Amino acid sequence: MPSVRSRRAPVAAALNVPVEQQNEEQEVSKSKRSTSPCLGVPKLKKRTALVDMTNAHKVHISFLGKKKKKKKQQQQEVTKTSSLSEKSQAEQQSSTSEGTEGKSSENDEEEKEEAEEQAVCHVEQDLVTPEVPVEFDVDSENRNDCFMIPEYAKDIFDYLKSREEKFVLQDYMCQQPNINAGMRAILVDWLVEVQENFELYHETLYLAVKLTDHFLARTPIHRDSLQLVGSTAMLLASKFEERDPLSVDNFLYICDDAYNREQFLRMEASILQALSFDIGIPVAYHFLRRYAKCAGVGMDTLTLARYFSELSLMDFELVQERSSLLAAACLLLALLTKDRPGWPPVLQFHSGYEISELAPVVRKIYSMVTQPPGSELKVVRSKYSHEVFFRVASLPLVGYDVLEKTLEPQRFPLIQL
Incomplete structure (x- = not known):
């Protein structure tokens, strides 16, 4: 098929146009073709609307x-x-x-x-991240690892810590006339067993407990529905965290057909509506791994802190504590148990907590661990008594005097000889 340009000469010849004029028109058409939008080529110019994609309202342009x-x-x-x-x-x-x-x-x-x-072009000062001091920089060693995202690591955990304000829980058992804290502890102990049998992530377990607590804080239920709430919360958490999430059939099996499929689907919709579909709740396990990296501790010390943290899931008195604060308290108790320094400045910088703020929570965890377990709450202790978890459940705790000297050093002044 001939091009449009080849058709222009015979059309001009049919109209008896001189050749010089034809050449002039062709030159003019060439010059216009590069800029005129009427000839199919749009005029090239900058559009300020596209600059908004690069945060033009925050940087100088x-x-x-x-x-x-x-x-x-x-x-x-x-x-x-x-x-x-x-x-x-x-x-x-x-x-x-x-x-x-x-x-x-x-x-x-x-x-x-x-x-x-x-x-x-005004630069918002709140969006400018302050530089981390060299002595507290724990992410530069991973600058070549794109999966560790060292440029955003501190900002991510600061955001998670600020997001905890939205998910602060209160004592909701007064609004639940049919259940109590003991029933909740049995449910959490059973969820730990489910997580272990299906080899789920620890983040899935923590999120399932959080979803259960937030739903119970908003909706009164009967005691016969408590296991249904916990199972559905674990189902939602696996969809949120797992690569290969569990299905309803898995929970129908482990619940021994106590509930049917329609009940699971209705409860799933009820939990999502009660939480306004916002289930990205910060959990203690995220902060615990971050703090362990900042402190540079080994896997045995981190596992001991994880043991304290999983035991705290069953204690209703610790439900009201923030996840970041609870993780810091568990790690501090693990450091003292392992004869490590109490709370170094790098942890104080990245966590934002001082020892005085951690002291009340550390005492609660210490008394919880020293108490003998109930006859129905042995899953966590037996889990962490395995050699895979360094048998941390059988380790002796730090002495109470050493603990108090670390938490309140002003009460135990040094004796000068």
Whole structure:
């Protein structure tokens, strides 16, 4: 098929157009074809709307078009002043009066443009992340590992810590006349067994307990439905955390057909609606791994802290504590049990907690671990008594005197000999 350009010569010849004029028209058409949108090629120019994709309202951007306009205005003012020298005084006065009005309007436009640029290009100080001191920098060693994202690691955990404000729990058992804290502890102990049998992530277990607590804090239930709530919460958590989540059939099997499929689906919808579909709740396990990396502890110390943290899931008194604070308290108790320094400055920097803030929670965890387990709450202790978990459940705890010296050193002053 011949092109459009090859058809243009016979059409011009049929209209008896001279050859020179045809060549001129072709040159003009070539020059227009590169800029005219009517000929199928859009005119290339910058669009400020696209700059918003790169946070134009937060960073400084130079507008080239405005600079060109200002240069043209300056050139026009120079030509005006040269023409004024050739005119008479009367014409000069009249022209200057008009020029001042024009200049005033131009100045107003320039001031408006500058104000807009300052408003658009203003850098928000809250979004500028402060530099981490060298002695507290624990992410630079992973600068070549894209999966560790060292550039955003601290910002991510700071965001998770700020998000905890939305998920603070209170004592909700007064709103549950049919269940109590003991029943909840049995349910959590059973969820730990489910997590171990199906080899789920620990994050799935922690999130399932959080979903259960937040749902119970909003909806009164009967005791016969408590296992259904916990099972459905574990189902939702596996969908959120696992690569290969569990199905309803798995929970129908482990619940021994105590509930049917429709009940699971209705409970799943009820939990999601009660939580407004916001199930990305920060859990203690996330913070615990981060704090262990900051402290540079070994896997045995981290496993001991995880043991304390999983035991705390069953204690209703610790439900009201923030996940970041609970993780820090578990790690502090594990460090003292392993004869490590109490709370180094690097942990205080990355966690944001001092020993005085951790002391009440550490005492609660210490008393919880020292108490003998109930006859129905042995899954966590037996789990961490295995050699895979370094048998941390059988390790002797730190002495109470050593614990108090670390938590309140001012009560035990050093004796100078």
